[in-house]
Amino acid sequence: MSLASEVAESSQHSGGAAARGSREPVNVLIVGVGGQGVIMVSKVLASLCQAHGLQVKQSEVHGMAKRGGSVFSHVRFGKQVWSPTIPKGDVDILLALEWAEGLRWLPQLRAETGIFICDTKRIVPPFACLNRRQGAPMRYSRETPAEVIAHVAEAYAVDATRMADELGNERAANTVLVGALSTAMEFPLADWERVLAEFVPRKTVGVNLEAFRLGRSWIEEARRTAPDTSDPQGQGLAAAVVPSTVRVEIEAQWCKSCDICVKLCPERCLRLNSERIAELTDPAKCTGCRLCEWLCPDFAIRVHLQPAAAVA
Numbered sequence: 001m002s003l004a005s006e007v008a009e010s011s012q013h014s015g016g017a018a019a020r021g022s023r024e025p026v027n028v029l030i031v032g033v034g035g036q037g038v039i040m041v042s043k044v045l046a047s048l049c050q051a052h053g054l055q056v057k058q059s060e061v062h063g064m065a066k067r068g069g070s071v072f073s074h075v076r077f078g079k080q081v082w083s084p085t086i087p088k089g090d091v092d093i094l095l096a097l098e099w100a101e102g103l104r105w106l107p108q109l110r111a112e113t114g115i116f117i118c119d120t121k122r123i124v125p126p127f128a129c130l131n132r133r134q135g136a137p138m139r140y141s142r143e144t145p146a147e148v149i150a151h152v153a154e155a156y157a158v159d160a161t162r163m164a165d166e167l168g169n170e171r172a173a174n175t176v177l178v179g180a181l182s183t184a185m186e187f188p189l190a191d192w193e194r195v196l197a198e199f200v201p202r203k204t205v206g207v208n209l210e211a212f213r214l215g216r217s218w219i220e221e222a223r224r225t226a227p228d229t230s231d232p233q234g235q236g237l238a239a240a241v242v243p244s245t246v247r248v249e250i251e252a253q254w255c256k257s258c259d260i261c262v263k264l265c266p267e268r269c270l271r272l273n274s275e276r277i278a279e280l281t282d283p284a285k286c287t288g289c290r291l292c293e294w295l296c297p298d299f300a301i302r303v304h305l306q307p308a309a310a311v312a
């Protein structure tokens, strides 16, 4: 595990926007797994704070730079910030891009006032498979959103991945969460959008701004009404723990014929076809272990674990 700490300090200490009703410095912890865009979210927030003349300290840990590994980033801002790392129990806002990662970091949140915003997206790691049978149970968090929310001062379980997917780009899920995060702070909307546009790929600015506004409006609505704790991912906790059906999606245009997935699939159910593109040869053998998805260097494979209801 590598610790990369970067400190960004602005020259002005003019005060300005901060988290709603929070003391200074404001402590934001952003967590997820490799490939979800934790660092991008962290940079957007740090840049926005700097643009408002606040002092910002940011530190981040990458799970050995491995996709699927644990990634987290501390962002602290205010008129004066002395340390880049947040003391345990002093997190004002915990923003989680993956469900189990969110639960893992909950003890860091301020007990009385902490805000927890978490994607209900569940990324079950390959080693969570308890055996190699298809549909075998997985070792993964069994807590439901309702159970978690009941124990946190202010919490939101957001189906950010599905929202982004419906906008046409699942990778914008982190931006949905940035939109949710923005409602907990007092920075002007136009400033959020301007900074966000600087950090996403140019051709995805439109969808990312849509995703940002969607996350923002979702959480504003959730504040007005009772938070939706009905597991809106539609995937269901039981489905995440015991997947009933597996669908392997291979994006042929992205496959570079490296053969890694073919060599490392434990069930030997992948091969390179005559055009040297990976393909699933025997879906019945695939256990949904997701090793191929993790190891593909070109993001060409996605493994979908589908509940019975979604398949019927």
Ligand code: SF4
Pocket (backbone or CB within 6 Å): 248, 264, 265, 266, 267, 268, 269, 270, 280, 285, 286, 287, 288, 289, 290, 291, 292, 293, 303
């Ligand atoms: S195809 Fe992928 S998900 Fe299926 S068994 Fe092989 S490595 Fe696991």
Ligand code: SF4
Pocket (backbone or CB within 6 Å): 250, 254, 255, 256, 257, 258, 259, 260, 261, 262, 277, 278, 295, 296, 297, 298, 299, 300, 301
């Ligand atoms: S690991 Fe990815 S790029 Fe390599 S053969 Fe498999 S799908 Fe193609």
